[in-house]
Amino acid sequence: MISEIPFNKAYLTGKEADYFNRVLYIGSLSGKEIFGGKCLDFFSNRYTFKNAHLTTSCTSALEISAILSGIKQGDEVILPSYTYVTTATAFVLRGAKIIFADSLKENPNIDVSEIEKLITPKTRAIVAVHYAGIACDMDRISALAAKYNLFVIEDAAHAIDAFYKNRPLGSLGHFGALSFHETKNITCGEGGLLILNDDRFFERAEIVLDKGTNRRAFMDGQINKYEWVDLGSSFRLSETAASFLLAQLEAINFIQQRRLVIWNRYFNELKELDPDGLVKLPVIPDYAEHNASIFYLVCNHAVTRAGLIARLSEKGIAATFHYQPLHLSPYYLSQKNERLELPNAELFGDCLVRLPLYPSLTDKDVDFIVSEVKNSIREL
Numbered sequence: 001m002i003s004e005i006p007f008n009k010a011y012l013t014g015k016e017a018d019y020f021n022r023v024l025y026i027g028s029l030s031g032k033e034i035f036g037g038k039c040l041d042f043f044s045n046r047y048t049f050k051n052a053h054l055t056t057s058c059t060s061a062l063e064i065s066a067i068l069s070g071i072k073q074g075d076e077v078i079l080p081s082y083t084y085v086t087t088a089t090a091f092v093l094r095g096a097k098i099i100f101a102d103s104l105k106e107n108p109n110i111d112v113s114e115i116e117k118l119i120t121p122k123t124r125a126i127v128a129v130h131y132a133g134i135a136c137d138m139d140r141i142s143a144l145a146a147k148y149n150l151f152v153i154e155d156a157a158h159a160i161d162a163f164y165k166n167r168p169l170g171s172l173g174h175f176g177a178l179s180f181h182e183t184k185n186i187t188c189g190e191g192g193l194l195i196l197n198d199d200r201f202f203e204r205a206e207i208v209l210d211k212g213t214n215r216r217a218f219m220d221g222q223i224n225k226y227e228w229v230d231l232g233s234s235f236r237l238s239e240t241a242a243s244f245l246l247a248q249l250e251a252i253n254f255i256q257q258r259r260l261v262i263w264n265r266y267f268n269e270l271k272e273l274d275p276d277g278l279v280k281l282p283v284i285p286d287y288a289e290h291n292a293s294i295f296y297l298v299c300n301h302a303v304t305r306a307g308l309i310a311r312l313s314e315k316g317i318a319a320t321f322h323y324q325p326l327h328l329s330p331y332y333l334s335q336k337n338e339r340l341e342l343p344n345a346e347l348f349g350d351c352l353v354r355l356p357l358y359p360s361l362t363d364k365d366v367d368f369i370v371s372e373v374k375n376s377i378r379e380l
């Protein structure tokens with residue numbers, strides 16, 4: 001049946017079409033022109049990112065990070081199994097071997113206490129995925145990285161406007177990557193932001209983003225022709241997409257406030273519901289200020305989750321599961337990797353369920369969803 005309450009609905013601020021039309025009027029459609037520049041100004045003003053680039057996706061930002069960190073055939077990269085596939089493919093494309101770590105028990109983020117024993121002389125990087133905009137324990141990850149001379153890449157796809165000890169996510173590793181995919185808090189359909197927090201990479205990043213050419217130096221008048229000088233690809237966000245993104249960024253306070261109201265309403269209404277331990281609520285560590293990217297419950301069993309999703313669906317509510325752990329993926333297993341056991345990643349893969357969450361979801365919708373979750377759990 002068609003859901004009356006969909007899982008996600010992109011929020012439109014009303015200014016997107018106006019800005020898009022201005023791009024058409026100005027007639028300059030490719031990357032880093034007027035709207036792209038305004039988006040970057042927004043990021044540097046609000047989050048004081050030192051250096052950032054709009055990209056075609058978070059995936060591209062991760063791929064650029066992999067190039068800039070010099071990952072090559074045989075290097076090892078440690079990342080959580082419970083994540084989106086491109087957290088891994090960005091490094092696999094460079095020939096890296098992926099070393100999967102388990103999630104914490106209390107939330108899907110990487111279990112930092114598991115990382116050190118996975119480090120070998122071949123390890124080059126740790127990727128921290130801030131699931132649901134809930135920060136990983138970055139001080140401990142950074143300390144390990146410093147001890148073993150590793151790069152830290154933050155997959156902050158979910159994490160715009162989320163913080164670790166008051167510092168914005170994406171600004172804590174060597175590299176950070178945000179996503180503006182339709183399913184994320186702020187969107188332009190498909191898009192991303194690469195954040196560079198180490199000035200050793202500023203110059204080379206321009207070249208990689210300019211398809212491996214020194215076009216930037218040419219545009220700045222430093223050389224009289226531009227040439228192929230390095231690795232690179234087509235990674236820059238277009239002006240058309242940036243115009244849409246700027247409209248969204250200008251509404252970020254409203255969007256975030258509304259999302260947090262909904263998240264808190266779910267949390268407060270559901271926190272008492274658990275006499276039999278069938279479902280657990282998200283655990284937010286003290287160091288994390290999350291951004292209401294996702295509201296999830298963790299069921300005690302895959303059967304409980306299937307029952308809950310089915311019952312909500314009967315009531316017209318689209319609730320959904322999330323990642324299938326990558327260590328169990330057909331591709332990973334086809335590469336002659338041993339079958340790992342990562343019990344927490346597998347638990348989240350089997351038991352995590354996400355409820356609808358977007359700015360146009362009304363309080364009445366939320367109350368209805370809450371009461372149906374409670375009814376379902378009573379009947380399960």
Ligand SMILES: *Cc1c(COP(=O)(O)O)cnc(C)c1O
Binds near residue numbers: 086191192
């Ligand atoms: C959405 C997502 C990505 C990919 O983002 P795109 O902008 O679609 O490339 C990467 N990692 C995580 C954790 C995500 O949720």
